[in-house]
Amino acid sequence: METVIEVQGLTKSFGSFKAVDHLNFKVAKGEIFGFLGANGAGKTTAMRMLCGLSKPTSGSARVAGYDVQLNPEKVKQNIGYMSQRFSLYDDLKVEENIRLFAGIYGIPRPLIKTQTEALLEKLHFTEERNTMVRALPLGWKQKLAFSVAVFHQPKVVFLDEPTGGVDPVTRRQFWELIYEAAAQGITVFVTTHYMDEAEYCDRLSMMVDGRIEALDSPQQLKEKMGVASMDEVFRLLARKAKRTE
Amino acid sequence: MNIFSAFVKKEFFHIFRDRRTILILLVMPIVQIILFGFAISVEIQQIRVAFVVSASSPSKTSIQQLARKVDANEICSVTHWYSSVDAVDAAMKKGEIDVAFCFQEKEPHHLQVQMLIDAVNPTIATSESYYLEAIVTDFLRKQQLNTQKSSAVSLIQPSVQMLYNPQMLSAYNFVPGVMGLIFILICTLMTSISIVRETETGTMEILLVSPVRPIYMIFAKMVPYFVISCINLATILLLAYFLLHIPMTGSIISICLLSFLYIFLSLSLGLLISTVVKSQVAAMIGSIMGLMIPVTLLSGMIFPVENMPWALQRVTAIVPARWYISAMRKLMIEGVSITHVSTEIMVLVGMSVFVLLLAFKNFKNRL
Amino acid sequence: MSVLRYLLEKEFKQFLRNSFLPRMALMYPLVVLLIMPLATTMDIKDVSISVVDKDCSILSKQLIEKMDASNYFTIYRVERTYAAALEQVENGQSDIIVEIPSFFSTNIDKQQPTSVQISANAVNGMEGSLGASYLLELLHDFSQQIYPSQLELEQVGPVVSSLYLYNNTLNYRYFMIPGLMVFVIILLAGFLPALNIVSEKEIGTIEQINVTPVKKSQFILAKLIPYWLIGVVALSICFTVGWLVYDLAPVGHLLDLYLLSLLFIFIMSGIGLIISNYSKTMQQATFVMFFFMLLFILMSGLFTPVSSMPTWAQVVAAFIPPHYFVDAMRSIYLKGSTLFDLSSEVMVLVLFSILINLWAVKSYNKVE
Numbered sequence: 001m002e003t004v005i006e007v008q009g010l011t012k013s014f015g016s017f018k019a020v021d022h023l024n025f026k027v028a029k030g031e032i033f034g035f036l037g038a039n040g041a042g043k044t045t046a047m048r049m050l051c052g053l054s055k056p057t058s059g060s061a062r063v064a065g066y067d068v069q070l071n072p073e074k075v076k077q078n079i080g081y082m083s084q085r086f087s088l089y090d091d092l093k094v095e096e097n098i099r100l101f102a103g104i105y106g107i108p109r110p111l112i113k114t115q116t117e118a119l120l121e122k123l124h125f126t127e128e129r130n131t132m133v134r135a136l137p138l139g140w141k142q143k144l145a146f147s148v149a150v151f152h153q154p155k156v157v158f159l160d161e162p163t164g165g166v167d168p169v170t171r172r173q174f175w176e177l178i179y180e181a182a183a184q185g186i187t188v189f190v191t192t193h194y195m196d197e198a199e200y201c202d203r204l205s206m207m208v209d210g211r212i213e214a215l216d217s218p219q220q221l222k223e224k225m226g227v228a229s230m231d232e233v234f235r236l237l238a239r240k241a242k243r244t245e
Numbered sequence: 246m247n248i249f250s251a252f253v254k255k256e257f258f259h260i261f262r263d264r265r266t267i268l269i270l271l272v273m274p275i276v277q278i279i280l281f282g283f284a285i286s287v288e289i290q291q292i293r294v295a296f297v298v299s300a301s302s303p304s305k306t307s308i309q310q311l312a313r314k315v316d317a318n319e320i321c322s323v324t325h326w327y328s329s330v331d332a333v334d335a336a337m338k339k340g341e342i343d344v345a346f347c348f349q350e351k352e353p354h355h356l357q358v359q360m361l362i363d364a365v366n367p368t369i370a371t372s373e374s375y376y377l378e379a380i381v382t383d384f385l386r387k388q389q390l391n392t393q394k395s396s397a398v399s400l401i402q403p404s405v406q407m408l409y410n411p412q413m414l415s416a417y418n419f420v421p422g423v424m425g426l427i428f429i430l431i432c433t434l435m436t437s438i439s440i441v442r443e444t445e446t447g448t449m450e451i452l453l454v455s456p457v458r459p460i461y462m463i464f465a466k467m468v469p470y471f472v473i474s475c476i477n478l479a480t481i482l483l484l485a486y487f488l489l490h491i492p493m494t495g496s497i498i499s500i501c502l503l504s505f506l507y508i509f510l511s512l513s514l515g516l517l518i519s520t521v522v523k524s525q526v527a528a529m530i531g532s533i534m535g536l537m538i539p540v541t542l543l544s545g546m547i548f549p550v551e552n553m554p555w556a557l558q559r560v561t562a563i564v565p566a567r568w569y570i571s572a573m574r575k576l577m578i579e580g581v582s583i584t585h586v587s588t589e590i591m592v593l594v595g596m597s598v599f600v601l602l603l604a605f606k607n608f609k610n611r612l
Numbered sequence: 613m614s615v616l617r618y619l620l621e622k623e624f625k626q627f628l629r630n631s632f633l634p635r636m637a638l639m640y641p642l643v644v645l646l647i648m649p650l651a652t653t654m655d656i657k658d659v660s661i662s663v664v665d666k667d668c669s670i671l672s673k674q675l676i677e678k679m680d681a682s683n684y685f686t687i688y689r690v691e692r693t694y695a696a697a698l699e700q701v702e703n704g705q706s707d708i709i710v711e712i713p714s715f716f717s718t719n720i721d722k723q724q725p726t727s728v729q730i731s732a733n734a735v736n737g738m739e740g741s742l743g744a745s746y747l748l749e750l751l752h753d754f755s756q757q758i759y760p761s762q763l764e765l766e767q768v769g770p771v772v773s774s775l776y777l778y779n780n781t782l783n784y785r786y787f788m789i790p791g792l793m794v795f796v797i798i799l800l801a802g803f804l805p806a807l808n809i810v811s812e813k814e815i816g817t818i819e820q821i822n823v824t825p826v827k828k829s830q831f832i833l834a835k836l837i838p839y840w841l842i843g844v845v846a847l848s849i850c851f852t853v854g855w856l857v858y859d860l861a862p863v864g865h866l867l868d869l870y871l872l873s874l875l876f877i878f879i880m881s882g883i884g885l886i887i888s889n890y891s892k893t894m895q896q897a898t899f900v901m902f903f904f905m906l907l908f909i910l911m912s913g914l915f916t917p918v919s920s921m922p923t924w925a926q927v928v929a930a931f932i933p934p935h936y937f938v939d940a941m942r943s944i945y946l947k948g949s950t951l952f953d954l955s956s957e958v959m960v961l962v963l964f965s966i967l968i969n970l971w972a973v974k975s976y977n978k979v980e
Contacts, residue, residue: 051823052823052978052979053819053822053823053978053979054979055979072978072979073825073827076823076824076825077825079823081820081823083816083819083820083823085815085816085819086816087816087817087819087820088817088820089622089626089817090815091625091626091629091630092622092625092626096621096622096625099618099621100618100619100621100622101824103614103615103617103618104615104618104619104821104824104825104826105824105825106615106825263893263895263896265891265896265899265900266895266896266899269899269900269902269903270899272903273902273903273906276903276906276907277906277910280907280910280911280925281910283922283925284910284911284921284922284925284928285910285915285916285921286916286920286921287916287917287920288920289919289920290919290920291919334777335953337777337778337947338943338947338948338949338950338953339949339953339954340939340943340949340953340954356771357771357772357773358771358772358773359772359773359774359775360772360773360774360775361775361777362774362775362776362777363777363778363947364776364777364778364779364780364782365778365779365787365942365943365946365947366787366917367741367776367779367782367783367784367787368741368784368787369917369920370776370779370782371741371742371744371745371782372741374774374776375741375744378772378774381771381772382771382772385771385772401720401725401726401727401728401751401752401754401755402725402726402727402728403727403728403729403730403747403748403751404727404728404729404730405730405731405732405744405748406729406730406731406732407731407732407733407740407741407744408701408709408731408732408733408740418704430902434898435895438895438898442895524632525811525894525895526632526633526807526811526894527632529807529894529898530632530633530636530804530807533799533803533902534636534639534640534643537902538643538644538647538648539647542647542648542651543647543651547915548651548652551658552656552657553650553651554650557647557650557651574704
């Protein structure tokens with residue numbers, strides 16, 4: 001299996017405070033990799049390093065075949081990102097947002113047109129193409145943001161708590177999109193609080209106090225810890241945590 | 246009361262965490278006072294003079310003597326000699342000279358001097374004119390190059406001197422101006438931004454839903470800026486007294502009371518603005534256009550109100566700073582008692598009431 | 613390059629959709645140019661004079677009455693000593709001191725020239741010096757009144773005369789208006805882009821851009837180009853208003869004006885960019901900008917000349933780009949200087965432009 005993300009001893013310190021402490025893991029192509037942890041455990045910090053948004057204090061990470069420290073720009077060409085603070089442009093229309101990010105990733109003009117039409121149809125957004133993003137309901141915004149993030153068929157897409165604040169049905173629909181992307185060979189790296197979503201992942205890691213305390217498939221984790229649900233896996237591991245946000 | 250002080254504490258934390266802004270808020274008045282007090286002036290320190298003399302000029306020796314006299318003056322220096330007037334324009338365009346002397350001899354032994362003065366800055370130009378005129382006239386008289394027939398154009402020979410810093414006149418003028426500007430800038434702008442930001446981020450709703458009456462929350466926002474303004478007030482008065490040597494003849498208490506009133510008005514204005522604008526950006530830009538410029542131009546801070554066209558004078562009546570500044574000048578310069586500025590105080594109080602009422606009405610409407 | 617195109621498309625759309633900004637960009641130059649010069653009016657009236665009358669004769673009283681009767685002047689007080697009159701000027705009660713010497717009437721009766729000393733307060737803009745000019749005329753008039761025969765001497769002409777070049781009507785507004793464009797550019801090309809970038813930081817959309825392969829230079833250019841355009845448009849509005857409302861058309865070439873202004877726009881946008889790079893919130897950016905605006909306006913020679921400042925202040929002014937811009941603008945507008953004439957100012961501005969923009973680009977971090 002092709003390894004798309006390779007992390008070794010990744011550390012980020014702020015002064016004497018180690019936000020991320022010597023992470024080691026690998027993610028294979030097409031995997032849906034869940035990155036769990038309580039608030040303050042270091043998830044977002046770790047993800048930002050993998051995206052090339054933040055420089056590691058020590059250790060290394062390779063994403064999509066490039067080192068994040070030596071070749072951040074190459075990394076960025078091959079990834080997609082959906083931040084926690086939802087980041088499409090509120091004052092641009094649906095279609096304009098798609099076009100902007102597609103153009104930035106270098107998709108040729110005619111292709112943008114056709115792909116946009118296909119996307120709008122798939123999401124049932126065709127009538128909303130000229131709506132300002134700020135007028136969309138939250139669930140729609142999230143689906144749109146995800147679609148924009150994978151529009152250019154990146155090797156990996158990073159999702160930082162993508163489904164906050166919407167009902168379970170909408171969340172489920174969102175995950176349909178994730179499955180689709182994974183089926184196309186896009187690796188999905190997602191952080192989440194929702195333990196039911198944890199069940200949807202191929203493999204998970206649990207971060208506690210900046211370190212990875214568990215790394216396995218949901219099934220294996222439940223068996224190893226002798227519990228029936230991810231909720232309890234989470235609770236058992238998180239109890240050990242010394243720091244909260 | 247506990248709740249109120251909790252809010253106040255929260256506001257203080259917000260502000261003091263932003264060190265850069267605090268630094269600027271406290272340093273700005275100091276910088277302004279120093280600049281106005283020491284750097285701003287229209288005094289002439291240097292006049293570069295060019296002499297235009299054709300080779301065939303008969304009065305060359307006298308002209309050279311004049312040049313030496315001009316050069317000997319501490320401000321003036323003869324920097325260029327030209328043989329024709331054409332060179333003058335080119336030199337002035339390059340900014341190389343300020344004045345050029347041209348000479349004419351209408352009659353023998355009757356030298357006339359024409360000074361070509363770069364008048365881009367008319368104030369400086371007229372000052373240079375008077376200054377040089379005195380030197381030249383003095384020289385010519387002594388040289389007796391002119392017969393008595395032409396030495397007196399009129400019986401009255403006025404001479405003009407410019408007073409640049411008659412004691413602390415400029416300081417008296419601008420210190421109240423600086424205060425007027427600083428207070429309204431800090432209080433109005435900061436208050437409005439602070440409130441609008443809460444609306445933008447949504448925390449406003451949380452606060453409004455709490456059992457605390459909105460009034461407490463709003464006043465809590467004003468308190469820290471009131472405190473900062475008091476610090477600035479003290480700084481300015483101290484600087485004025487020790488650095489600029491302005492004798493504080495008026496009653497300090499009156500000065501402070503009046504300032505408190507004005508600060509209060511500014512804070513209320515900030516509240517009003519926050520009910521009208523929808524974004525922080527709008528608040529900031531609106532404050533510059535709607536506050537800083539009118540206050541700088543129309544409050545009498547730099548340009549005297551009495552000199553403005555009548556219509557504009559009426560407009561200045563709505564600029565709160567104008568009343569504050571005029572009252573402060575009376576208190577600081579003439580040292581009169583507070584009763585003499587009762588008109589200004591009435592106006593400021595009236596404005597405060599009006600602004601507050603309007604702000605509260607708007608605020609309630611939004612809910 | 614097409615990445616830049618997409619980004620520009622976004623920036624323009626966002627700007628035009630904003631309800632506030634485009635209107636402000638158009639209104640602001642108008643406000644500045646229409647109000648400011650009005651506030652600095654040229655008509656003086658009721659300038660207060662303190663007279664020191666050491667003569668106390670009928671003649672001196674006549675002179676005082678003549679001054680009082682004029683629309684331009686009003687006599688504040690008649691004193692006996694110069695010190696008393698000076699005190700009134702110090703207190704702001706009067707602006708000009710006229711000193712009539714004790715031998716005034718005696719000399720005039722003997723047909724001997726007599727001096728009169730005028731001391732004018734130079735601090736309050738034009739009042740002092742303009743007042744002095746009018747007074748000179750008034751005195752001239754007065755002496756014609758009492759001895760009309762002086763007229764024949766007029767033929768010879770004054771011994772010393774002043775010819776004012778480039779602004780022969782001594783119009784203070786002509787002096788102010790080219791400088792006021794500084795205000796406009798600083799706000800529209802310096803402040804607004806800075807706010808724009810910091811607000812993207814605050815909202816978080818800047819992160820979405822940082823995670824893409826968009827280069828620093830592309831992002832920055834896309835942010836600044838719209839504001840460069842706005843700066844040029846606003847400037848054109850200023851030129852037009854100056855011409856239509858104040859009858860002030862530039863003596864120099866319009867091209868020179870635009871080139872110079874473009875240079876200054878580059879500098880200001882660079883400064884705005886630097887400020888936005890070091891600011892985390894819009895509030896911070898605003899106040900830092902305010903601080904610089906104040907500094908620039910006071911130290912640039914806009915209201916008072918740099919040459920009148922003490923040496924230490926002149927050194928500081930040497931580092932303030934608006935100083936060179938204001939000087940150069942005025943020279944081109946009123947004197948018809950060319951960029952070649954002003955080569956030293958232009959070189960300094962070019963240097964500033966390069967250094968500042970280098971710093972701005974360097975300090976923009978895609979990665980923390």
